[in-house]
Amino acid sequence: MSESLHAIKDNAGQGRPELQKAIQEFVDSGFAGMQMRVHDERGEWVGSAGVRKLGDTDRPPTNGLFWVGSSTKTFTATLVLQLVADGTIGLDAPVADYVPQFGLDQRITVRRLLQHTTGLYSYTGELDPDGTFVPGIPAAGKEWVDNRFRTYRPEELVRFALAKPARFEPGTDQSYSNTNYTLAALLIEQVTGRSYAEEMQRRILRPLGLRGTVVPGTSQELPGPHAHGYYRYQDADQWKVVDVSRQNLSLLVGAGDMISTTQDLHTFFSALLGGKLLPAPLLAEMRTPHGPLGYGLGLFVQDLGPDSGGTIVHHNGGAPGGYGALMISTPDGSRTLTAGLTTGDAATDPAQEFPKALDRLIKAVFSGGQAAG
Numbered sequence: 001m002s003e004s005l006h007a008i009k010d011n012a013g014q015g016r017p018e019l020q021k022a023i024q025e026f027v028d029s030g031f032a033g034m035q036m037r038v039h040d041e042r043g044e045w046v047g048s049a050g051v052r053k054l055g056d057t058d059r060p061p062t063n064g065l066f067w068v069g070s071s072t073k074t075f076t077a078t079l080v081l082q083l084v085a086d087g088t089i090g091l092d093a094p095v096a097d098y099v100p101q102f103g104l105d106q107r108i109t110v111r112r113l114l115q116h117t118t119g120l121y122s123y124t125g126e127l128d129p130d131g132t133f134v135p136g137i138p139a140a141g142k143e144w145v146d147n148r149f150r151t152y153r154p155e156e157l158v159r160f161a162l163a164k165p166a167r168f169e170p171g172t173d174q175s176y177s178n179t180n181y182t183l184a185a186l187l188i189e190q191v192t193g194r195s196y197a198e199e200m201q202r203r204i205l206r207p208l209g210l211r212g213t214v215v216p217g218t219s220q221e222l223p224g225p226h227a228h229g230y231y232r233y234q235d236a237d238q239w240k241v242v243d244v245s246r247q248n249l250s251l252l253v254g255a256g257d258m259i260s261t262t263q264d265l266h267t268f269f270s271a272l273l274g275g276k277l278l279p280a281p282l283l284a285e286m287r288t289p290h291g292p293l294g295y296g297l298g299l300f301v302q303d304l305g306p307d308s309g310g311t312i313v314h315h316n317g318g319a320p321g322g323y324g325a326l327m328i329s330t331p332d333g334s335r336t337l338t339a340g341l342t343t344g345d346a347a348t349d350p351a352q353e354f355p356k357a358l359d360r361l362i363k364a365v366f367s368g369g370q371a372a373g
Contacts, residue, residue, distance in 0.1 A: 073317075210264040323343075
């Protein structure tokens with residue numbers, strides 16, 4: 001089936017023009033394409049907007065695979081919490097008890113890893129208190145483009161981060177750091193004796209039937225139908241655009257390396273929030289917001305206000321170049337929004353318009369007691 005026929009079939013008779021309009025706004029703001037899936041009391045809505053590939057007219061496939069970036073963190077946190085549920089590790093035990101090779105501060109606990117309260121420098125770079133970006137391992141610009149097929153070992157990423165000064169004493173503040181989740185992946189490997197990818201397959205992907213979800217390791221491929229993502233960057237005094245559908249995300253092991261689909265993200269998130277993957281007390285901990293980020297254990301928790309839909313939980317993501325993901329739900333998993341986005345060759349940075357388009361989309365899906373429309 002061609003992608004255009006696929007899109008027509010998906011949208012046929014679903015009567016949710018406000019949702020199609022909301023995703024078109026992302027394309028109008030500079031994204032190349034977007035595919036989205038909404039599950040709520042009115043059933044399932046699936047649609048896409050924009051193009052699958054620059055120069056083509058076909059829309060993005062609604063069953064397409066994409067790099068999900070930091071949405072990976074929720075999967076990793078769930079794995080760690082399953083090991084807590086098993087009694088294999090303690091939520092408030094020092095990470096150094098399980099991963100001794102780095103000589104970590106004893107105050108860095110498993111809980112603090114998952115809620116970003118360790119103070120560990122993020123190996124992909126950090127903002128200084130004055131707002132200046134201090135680069136780490138290249139994750140943007142020409143340097144990332146030139147290195148996007150390089151393989152990194154997780155130990156290498158962690159050691160790079162540990163060579164930098166800590167941002168604060170463990171437990172005294174909160175700062176989003178990819179280092180925390182790469183350490184979490186190493187923790188999983190150390191206590192199970194299996195690779196992070198194998199354990200993800202064994203505990204989450206296989207039981208839930210997530211056939212479109214991949215922990216790619218060093219593989220550079222999107223293994224199935226997909227929209228193409230592009231990265232616009234400056235090379236000397238020239239602006240260039242490169243197709244980055246292929247990239248090696250060993251750069252973000254445990255923190256942002258996974259591939260999925262809107263269907264699989266929905267299946268995972270609704271199963272997790274519906275209590276099928278974790279016992280109730282640990283799920284409650286996961287959904288309890290902490291600190292200035294409002295971050296629980298692998299989840300952001302956001303209060304939209306009583307007139308705007310109450311509370312949502314989410315973990316969106318962006319790969320270093322070309323791809324973004326949305327994974328948003330009511331706290332019980334009964335209403336979900338999952339989406340994949342691709343960037344194109346727009347001269348304006350779509351990230352500037354992204355918050356406004358996202359706010360309108362969240363209102364369309366989650367506003368009030370009933371779905372909008």
